[in-house]
Structures are given as C-alpha cells and as structure tokens.
Amino acid sequence: MRTARKLRVAAPLAAVALALTACGGGGGEERQAAALPENLAVASTVDMTDAEYAEYMKGLEEASKKEGGVIKYYFSAPAASAEKMINLFIEKYPWVKLEYTSGGTLELIERIITENAAGRASADVIQGGPLEDNTLCRDEQLCLKYDPRGERDLPADRAYAGCGCSVGDFFTFHILYNRNKVPQAEAPKTLEDLTDPKWKGRFGINVDQLDWFAGVLAQLGEDKGLDLMKRIAANEPVTYTGTDGLEKLAAGEFDVALPQSATRQVRDMIDDGAPIEIVTTPVTIAQPDMYFPMKNAPHPATTRLYMEWLMSDDWQNKVAEAVVKIPIRPGATIPESAEGILKSELFFETTDNFGDYDTRVRQHQSIFITG
Amino acid sequence: MAVLVEDRAARLGGRNTLVAALRGAFAPRRVVYALVLLILVAQVAVPAAILLYTSLKDARPTDADYFSLEFTLENFQKAFASGRLLQVTLTTVWFALGSTLVALVLGTYLAWVVARTNAPFRQLVGLLTIVQMAVPGILIPVAWTFLASPEIGMINVAWRNLTGGDGTLFNVYSMAGLILVNGLTMVPMVYLFVVTVFSSMNSSLEEAAEVAGARKWQAVRDISLPLAAPGIAAVAIMALMRAWESFEIPWILGLKEKIFTYASEIYLRTSTPPSDVGLISTYAVFMLAGAVIMIWWYDRFNKTGERYAVISGKNFASARMDLGRWRVPVAIITFLVLVPVILLPLLTLLWLSLNPYFRQPGWDALTSISFEAYVAAVQTPNMVQGFLNSLLVGVLAAVGVLTLSTLAAWFSARRLAGGRLLYLLTSVPMALPNVIVGISFLWIFLIVPLPIYATHWALVIAYITLIIAVVGRLINARMLQISSELEEAAQVAGASFLRAIWTIVVPLLSPALLAGGLITMVMSFRELQTTLYLAGPHTRTAAVVMFDMAGDGQFSHMAAFGIITFAILLVGLVGYNRLNARMGIEGGI
Numbered sequence: 001m002r003t004a005r006k007l008r009v010a011a012p013l014a015a016v017a018l019a020l021t022a023c024g025g026g027g028g029e030e031r032q033a034a035a036l037p038e039n040l041a042v043a044s045t046v047d048m049t050d051a052e053y054a055e056y057m058k059g060l061e062e063a064s065k066k067e068g069g070v071i072k073y074y075f076s077a078p079a080a081s082a083e084k085m086i087n088l089f090i091e092k093y094p095w096v097k098l099e100y101t102s103g104g105t106l107e108l109i110e111r112i113i114t115e116n117a118a119g120r121a122s123a124d125v126i127q128g129g130p131l132e133d134n135t136l137c138r139d140e141q142l143c144l145k146y147d148p149r150g151e152r153d154l155p156a157d158r159a160y161a162g163c164g165c166s167v168g169d170f171f172t173f174h175i176l177y178n179r180n181k182v183p184q185a186e187a188p189k190t191l192e193d194l195t196d197p198k199w200k201g202r203f204g205i206n207v208d209q210l211d212w213f214a215g216v217l218a219q220l221g222e223d224k225g226l227d228l229m230k231r232i233a234a235n236e237p238v239t240y241t242g243t244d245g246l247e248k249l250a251a252g253e254f255d256v257a258l259p260q261s262a263t264r265q266v267r268d269m270i271d272d273g274a275p276i277e278i279v280t281t282p283v284t285i286a287q288p289d290m291y292f293p294m295k296n297a298p299h300p301a302t303t304r305l306y307m308e309w310l311m312s313d314d315w316q317n318k319v320a321e322a323v324v325k326i327p328i329r330p331g332a333t334i335p336e337s338a339e340g341i342l343k344s345e346l347f348f349e350t351t352d353n354f355g356d357y358d359t360r361v362r363q364h365q366s367i368f369i370t371g
Numbered sequence: 372m373a374v375l376v377e378d379r380a381a382r383l384g385g386r387n388t389l390v391a392a393l394r395g396a397f398a399p400r401r402v403v404y405a406l407v408l409l410i411l412v413a414q415v416a417v418p419a420a421i422l423l424y425t426s427l428k429d430a431r432p433t434d435a436d437y438f439s440l441e442f443t444l445e446n447f448q449k450a451f452a453s454g455r456l457l458q459v460t461l462t463t464v465w466f467a468l469g470s471t472l473v474a475l476v477l478g479t480y481l482a483w484v485v486a487r488t489n490a491p492f493r494q495l496v497g498l499l500t501i502v503q504m505a506v507p508g509i510l511i512p513v514a515w516t517f518l519a520s521p522e523i524g525m526i527n528v529a530w531r532n533l534t535g536g537d538g539t540l541f542n543v544y545s546m547a548g549l550i551l552v553n554g555l556t557m558v559p560m561v562y563l564f565v566v567t568v569f570s571s572m573n574s575s576l577e578e579a580a581e582v583a584g585a586r587k588w589q590a591v592r593d594i595s596l597p598l599a600a601p602g603i604a605a606v607a608i609m610a611l612m613r614a615w616e617s618f619e620i621p622w623i624l625g626l627k628e629k630i631f632t633y634a635s636e637i638y639l640r641t642s643t644p645p646s647d648v649g650l651i652s653t654y655a656v657f658m659l660a661g662a663v664i665m666i667w668w669y670d671r672f673n674k675t676g677e678r679y680a681v682i683s684g685k686n687f688a689s690a691r692m693d694l695g696r697w698r699v700p701v702a703i704i705t706f707l708v709l710v711p712v713i714l715l716p717l718l719t720l721l722w723l724s725l726n727p728y729f730r731q732p733g734w735d736a737l738t739s740i741s742f743e744a745y746v747a748a749v750q751t752p753n754m755v756q757g758f759l760n761s762l763l764v765g766v767l768a769a770v771g772v773l774t775l776s777t778l779a780a781w782f783s784a785r786r787l788a789g790g791r792l793l794y795l796l797t798s799v800p801m802a803l804p805n806v807i808v809g810i811s812f813l814w815i816f817l818i819v820p821l822p823i824y825a826t827h828w829a830l831v832i833a834y835i836t837l838i839i840a841v842v843g844r845l846i847n848a849r850m851l852q853i854s855s856e857l858e859e860a861a862q863v864a865g866a867s868f869l870r871a872i873w874t875i876v877v878p879l880l881s882p883a884l885l886a887g888g889l890i891t892m893v894m895s896f897r898e899l900q901t902t903l904y905l906a907g908p909h910t911r912t913a914a915v916v917m918f919d920m921a922g923d924g925q926f927s928h929m930a931a932f933g934i935i936t937f938a939i940l941l942v943g944l945v946g947y948n949r950l951n952a953r954m955g956i957e958g959g960i
Contacts (some may be wrong), residue, residue: 072908078919079752099908101918107903109644110810117433118817120824122907135644207626239626244513247926251523251729269925272727365639370455371631 036300042148063301068094071302074126076105084322089309109135121296124303130351137164144293150311158328165290167323168310172286172341173212173259177281181255190281195231201257204245205237212259213364215285215349233367250274264324284344373829378432400868407778411796414836418811419799426652432814446653463633467614473554474610478561486569489691490701498948503713504559505940510933512623514716515552517729519543544627545823553620558609558712564845567882568602571852602848608665609844612801655804677894723930746933757916765895768834769888776843780850797821800836809904831903842887849883889947
C-alpha cells in the first residue's frame with residue numbers, strides 16, 4: 001500500500017516534468033518559403049559562364065548560411081543510405097544540418113501534399129522516382145523547375161528534360177538465383193526463360209517493384225509486355241514483398257528471385273557468403289533516382305546548393321563507393337560490380353513511359369497478386 | 372445556460388439563489404465530465420466524423436470542395452465493384468474468429484494458472500507471457516517464416532530429418548498458420564486483461580462451492596468463469612477487432628497462398644498515392660458498424676453490472692486453488708503453451724541475429740556465428756533518439772489514456788447521465804484504421820494554427836486515440852468489479868467526489884492501471900503507420916528506426932535491433948512485474 005501511495009504522488013509529478021520536457025521537443029517549425037534574391041532565384045545554371053557560376057555559388061553559400069543551413073530531406077529509403085550521401089555534402093558545406101524524414105512513399109507524398117495545401121511546406125528535397133514525379137510535380141505542381149550546371153553535358157536519354165527533378169544516379173533490375181540450388185549453366189538468362197514449365201513454382205516475384213513492371217511493358221510494348229508477364233505468372237511464382245525475398249532466396253525457399261536491384265544490400269549479403277548470383281539480362285531495366293527540389297522549400301538556397309552538388313563531379317565520382325549505384329554521368333566512377341551491367345542494353349523507365357499509374361497498379365495486382 | 376441555472380435554482384426549494392445554482396451547475400463531477408467529454412470528442416469524434424464524412428465525398432480533406440454540400444456513393448460502389456469484398460470479408464471473419472479463439476483459450480489458461488493456482492514457476496510464466504509484447508510486431512511473422520515455412524522452416528526440416536520423409540508438419544502460409552500466428556501474438560493482451568480479473572476474485576465463492584460438494588473443475592466452470600465473464604467478453608471483443616484489422620501477419624504470411632483479409636485488401640485497393648481517403652473511409656465504415664454492434668452486445672451483456680462486483684466493502688481473500696497431483700502436469704502443459712507463444716519466435720530471432728543470412732542450425736553455422744549484426748544495429752543512425760522519443764511519447768500517452776479511461780469508465784460503470792456516451796467514445800477508436808487516424812490528425816495539425824505538427828504532442832494525441840479503446844475496455848472491466856458502495860461510504864464520511872475516486876477507486880484499479888500503462892508503452896514503441904504521417908526529424912520513434920532498417924537490409928540487423936528493443940522493454944516489464952508483486956497482484960516476481 002505504501003508503494004501505491006508513493007506511486008500516486010510520484011506519477012503526476014513525473015508526468016508534469018515530462019510534459020514540460022516534451023513542450024520543448026520536436027520540430028513544428030515549418031515556415032513560409034524564404035524569398036531568394038533575384039540573382040539567385042534562377043531556373044538554370046546550365047548556360048552560365050565559369051565566372052558567373054562561381055559568383056552564383058558564392059551567393060548561394062552566403063544565402064544558405066543566412067537561412068540556417070538546414071536541409072529538410074524526405075526519402076522513403078532508410079536513413080542510413082541517405083545520410084551516407086548527405087554527410088558527404090555536409091563535409092563540403094560544414095554549416096549545413098540535415099533533418100531527415102523517412103516513411104513509406106504513400107505517407108511522404110501524403111504529407112508533402114497536405115503540408116503545401118495548408119501553407120506549411122516543410123520539405124526541401126524529396127528523393128524518389130516516377131511516382132513522385134507524376135504525383136508531386138505533374139499533378140500537384142509542387143516541384144521547382146531547376147537545372148543544375150552538372151546536367152549540361154548529359155546524353156539525351158539521361159537528361160530527363162521533362163522532369164521537375166535532377167537524376168543523380170540509377171540502379172538496375174536483375175534476376176538472382178541461389179547457386180546451391182541452380183547450376184550456372186541452367187540459370188535463367190532472360191525473362192522469357194522463366195516461362196519454361198521447368199521453373200513452375202521455383203521462383204519468387206517481388207510484388208513491390210511496380211517500376212520494373214512498367215519498365216518491361218514500356219520496353220517491349222504494352223501487348224507484348226503484358227503477354228510475357230501473364231506467361232510468367234502462369235508458372236506460379238511465389239510472391240514476396242521487399243527485402244525478405246533476398247533472405248528467402250539465400251535460405252533456399254525458392255531457387256530464383258526477381259526483380260531485385262543489385263545495390264549495396266545484395267552486394268553485402270554476397271560478401272557475407274550468401275549463395276546468390278546476379279544475372280544481367282540482355283536488356284536491363286534501369287530506374288533513375290530522382291531528386292526533387294520543392295517549389296516551396298523553406299530553405300531554397302541550401303536546396304539549390306544541394307542540387308548543384310548532386311550533379312557535380314564531386315558527388316558523381318563518389319556514388320559508386322557510397323551507395324553502390326551507377327552515376328548518371330557517363331565517365332564517372334562506377335561500381336566494380338556494375339561493369340557487366342553496362343555491357344547490356346539499358347532501358348530507362350521514366351515518368352513518360354510509365355503509363356497511367358492506376359492502370360499499372362491494377363494490371364500488376366491482377367497478374368501477380370490477386371490472380 | 373442561464374435557463375439551466377434558473378431551472379436548477381427553482382428546483383432548490385424555489386429560492387432564486389444564483390450562487391447555489393451556479394455551484395450546482397459547476398459541481399466538480401459535472402466539470403470533470405464536461406472536460407472528459409470535450410477531450411474525447413476532439414480525440415475520437417473528430418477523426419470518426421472525418422471518416423464518415425469523407426466516405427461520402429469525392430474530395431480529399433485539403434481540397435477546396437471538401438466542405439461543399441455535394442455527396443456521392445461512388446466510394447461505396449468502388450468498394451463493391453471488384454466483387455472481392457464479400458469473399459475477403461468471409462476470409463477475415465474466419466481469420467478473426469480463429470485467432471480470437473486461440474488467443475482466448477491460451478491467454479485465459481495462462482491467466483488462470485498464474486492468478487488462481489499454486490502451479491510452480493507461475494511468476495516466470497507471467498513474465499514470459501507478457502514479454503512477447505516486447506518483440507517488435509513485424510518480426511513475429513518473420514520469425515515464423517523461418518520456423519514453419521514448408522521448404523525452409525526449421526520445424527519442417529527437423530520433421531523431415533526425423534521421419535526420413537518429404538512431408539510438411541505445419542505450413543505457416545496456410546489459413547491455419549495465419550490463425551495460429553495471429554492468435555499467438557494476441558495472447559499477452561488477453562492474459563493481461565484476464566489476469567487482472569482473476570486476481571480480484573473472491574475465492575470464498577469457490578470455497579463455498581467446494582464445501583457444497585462441487586469438484587475443483589466444477590467450481591472453476593460454474594463460479595470462476597461466469598464471474599470473469601465481463602472481463603473475458605471485453606477482451607474477446609478487443610481481440611476480435613484487433614484480429615480484424617491485423618495487417619502485418621496476413622500480408623507477410625498470406626501473400627504466398629493469396630489469402631487476403633480486410634486489411635490487406637484495403638492496402639491493395641488504396642496503394643495509389645495520394646491515398647484514396649474516400650475509399651479507405653468507406654472500408655472503415657463497415658468496420659465501424661461492426662464495432663458498434665459489438666459494443667451494443669457488450670453493453671447489453673453488462674446491463675446488470677453490479678452482480679459482477681466482487682470487490683466490495685466486505686473483506687475477501689483470494690486463495691489459490693491447490694492443484695495437488697496436477698501441479699506437475701499443469702506445469703508441463705503451461706511450458707508447452709509458452710513454447711510457441713514466446714520461446715520459439717525469440718530463439719529464432721536470436722539465431723537470425725547471429726548469422727549474416729538465414730542458415731539451418733548445424734555445426735558449420737554454429738561455429739561461424741558473429742555479433743556483427745549487433746554492432747551494425749547499435750550504429751544505426753538515431754537509434755538512441757528513437758528509443759527516447761518512444762519512451763517520452765509512451766509515458767505521456769499513458770498518462771492521458773489512463774486518466775481519460777478511468778474517468779470514462781467510472782461514469783459508465785456507475786450508470787450516470789452521459790456515461791454511456793463516454794463509453795461509446797472510448798470504444799469507437801477500435802474501428803478506426805491507423806491510416807485514417809494518421810491522415811485525419813495530419814490534416815488537423817496542419818490546419819489548426821498551433822505548433823503541434825511534427826512535435827511529440829502530435830504523436831501523444833494520436834496515440835491516445837489509437838490506444839484508448841484497448842485500455843478503456845480493460846479498465847472498464849475492472850471498474851465493473853468494484854462496488855460503488857466503497858466510494859459512497861467515503862463520500863458519506865465527507866470526502867469529495869474527486870477525493871473518493873483518487874483514494875478509493877484508483878488504488879483498487881491499480882492492476883488494470885498498471886496493465887493499461889504497460890499496454891500503452893508497448894503499443895507506443897510498436898506503432899508505425901500513424902507515426903509515419905506525424906513524426907518529424909526530431910520525433911522519430913523506435914518503430915520508425917526499425918522501419919528504416921527493414922528497408923535497408925538484412926534480417927540479421929533487424930533481428931539484432933529487435934532483440935535490443937526486446938531487452939530494453941524487458942527491463943520495463945520486469946519492473947512492472949515487481950510492482951505487481953509488491954502490490955499483492957498476481958503475476959509478480
């Protein structure tokens with residue numbers, strides 16, 4: 001009973017103390033987009049001379065310091081991968097502080113739309129893909145049209161001219177197999193191989209990868225692509241979501257898994273001894289990593305600084321090592337493991353060739369999920 | 372207001388005494404009721420109203436025409452359009468009923484062993500039962516995948532090695548598998564509910580039955596279980612609703628054999644951003660209707676609540692049933708129950724965390740285990756921040772949930788005017804999908820000109836809405852067992868209404884309050900979906916950090932993080948158990 005009495009006294013006091021602490025915690029400091037001086041609020045630095053660009057960058061750095069040097073970054077991937085990249089940005093611009101908001105794609109898009117509709121925009125940059133481009137940029141008009149200098153010499157198929165974004169790097173989709181269960185000579189080499197009855201029930205399909213599905217349809221043509229997908233589905237693949245497919249493949253739950261991107265996670269598992277091999281098909285679907293500066297960014301100077309850095313030699317030559325992805329700029333250092341990938345024909349999935357999003361979702365679900 | 376005051380003054384013997392009338396109108400009890408009602412309306416009625424309203428709109432809350440007077444049934448047509456809704460609903464009914472039955476049987480059995488018998492090691496049993504709550508939710512289906520997958524599950528591999536055959540002992544991807552795994556995850560909640568009910572039962576009633584010639588099992592069947600009926604009924608409703616809206620287990624384990632429940636169907640149909648809040652709301656309307664029916668049934672069940680009051684002004688003892696020669700068999704059966712509830716999943720996660728990828732246990736794997744995953748987990752960005760945020764939000768949410776639940780339960784159990792409204796408001800959230808709560812509060816916090824968005828308070832407010840239904844039922848069930856004569860006696864002796872509640876009712880509610888606080892803390896650590904809409908860069912919780920890890924990588928890292936989370940929460944659970952023991956509540960160590 002004495003303990004109960006102590007609790008009755010201590011509990012409210014503790015609650016008050018904690019409440020006072022919580023009052024001071026958290027974010028909640030959204031503000032209206034700061035106005036940049038006219039000479040910095042440009043839409044492109046592609047055509048600037050060297051001298052103009054140097055002056056522009058100096059002005060941006062000063063403006064970034066004045067606005068507090070914060071970059072509010074929204075990304076649906078884990079903090080670890082984004083922070084690795086942004087820490088390199090902070091190394092170059094030490095006054096910058098990162099505020100990272102993670103979440104699923106759905107939640108982040110919902111937040112950005114609602115924040116902007118309420119006049120309390122919070123995000124400076126969002127990293128994503130064609131889905132974000134379609135929803136945030138094209139439908140909601142929330143993206144800043146800004147072309148950093150580093151985009152000036154990109155080949156046409158990598159420039160993404162119609163996007164309210166910059167594409168800093170890309171990754172590719174592959175077929176993976178367990179070498180303890182499938183000899184190399186028998187491993188599937190193309191998607192068509194997986195329609196062979198010998199693979200019935202022996203391979204897994206990652207149902208999270210709508211981008212891959214849209215990319216295959218864009219590459220082959222709608223009818224041919226749908227036909228191939230239906231024939232693959234007729235072979236009764238095991239459906240799985242996200243990253244658990246890699247573990248199941250390594251464990252032997254199924255012999256083959258697709259589509260999987262050959263990024264750091266897969267490489268790390270292989271380095272740890274997982275019996276996984278990567279197949280590069282003759283045509284490889286590539287997905288661009290898109291970086292969207294927001295029109296109502298609370299920190300517009302730091303945002304532009306980041307976009308310039310993203311497309312600069314400084315970052316482009318570090319992409320491979322930092323995040324094991326392929327830099328968008330031809331000639332920049334690529335991961336050793338990607339050399340074979342670049343020998344195949346790359347087909348880039350884009351917002352333009354993605355197709356109608358609702359239609360693709362319905363097609364993908366009816367073929368692979370609901371049956 | 373003036374009319375009410377004058378009316379009251381007139382009824383006070385006809386003299387128009389304004390001060391006396393105001394004093395009556397603002398009596399502490401009425402003020403408290405009004406405050407509780409106001410808070411619950413804001414917490415619960417607003418998201419529920421948004422849900423109902425949005426189901427009839429073809430616009431999102433932030434659209435300009437959201438408040439127009441144009442309504443549509445298009446969302447309902449879309450919900451029925453695919454033709455799958457009926458099939459999915461039937462699947463969900465079986466899934467929910469089956470899981471609830473598994474959880475009720477096992478949880479009630481464990482609660483009975485711990486609270487009502489002299490079985491050996493019962494304190495350890497109590498701890499092991501609730502310790503499962505400390506395992507992050509997403510890791511349970513992961514663990515069971517590697518336990519009972521037909522191809523690679525350790526149980527099935529061992530079975531094949533033992534029998535020399537190629538059969539499968541248990542398929543976790545089947546409907547039976549989904550039911551079992553989901554049921555096992557709900558055992559701790561059922562246990563917590565029922566053990567507080569069993570702990571406060573007067574054993575003299577069972578002793579009287581035995582004196583009259585009844586056997587021990589007859590006394591349990593005819594005395595203990597009926598007296599515990601309101602509590603068990605309450606937890607059955609909660610378990611049923613939680614099973615109904617369960618997502619992780621049906622999605623992760625049901626996908627392979629295309630077993631879709633209500634929650635996974637909603638996910639499939641609404642995975643196009645921005646979220647189709649109209650369609651999500653429509654699906655939730657059906658859940659709300661189901662919840663209202665269950666609340667109505669439970670309310671009728673408790674109409675004569677006083678007869679279940681076992682805590683009264685008379686002294687009572689809670690002696691344990693002597694199992695005699697059944698002590699050892701009961702101990703063995705209890706251990707066998709705990710194996711699937713906690714021991715197998717925990718050991719599987721431990722094994723996962725010590726290997727770079729899943730390997731069958733064997734000498735080679737054993738000799739190459741490492742702690743690299745723990746090093747990586749500890750180096751996870753924002754790990755400490757995540758835990759501290761979850762702790763802070765959990766404690767604040769617990770204070771809010773327990774205060775509101777206690778007051779609402781008191782008004783409801785004493786059948787005072789307006790009590791049923793409070794009861795309804797604390798029950799309705801059980802039908803609100805976390806997505807709707809997240810989106811509703813996202814919108815509210817951004818529209819309202821207060822600096823709440825992305826702060827800890829945003830999470831506290833949302834968590835109270837999410838958790839109050841569960842804890843409210845627990846506290847309500849306990850409140851029904853407390854006779855009103857105790858606080859009436861205090862008020863006759865001169866104590867005020869609030870003092871009577873604080874000094875009489877709250878101590879007697881202690882087991883339920885402690886259990887409710889525990890549930891709130893654990894759910895705060897595990898809650899993800901709503902948090903993803905509301906957490907900011909500085910308020911990321913442990914669940915968000917875990918979500919990051921799930922996207923990044925290897926299960927070994929996730930498992931290691933889960934074991935670390937488990938160890939931290941275990942400290943809290945041991946503390947809870949010790950507190951229970953000091954207060955004389957069964958289940959303590």
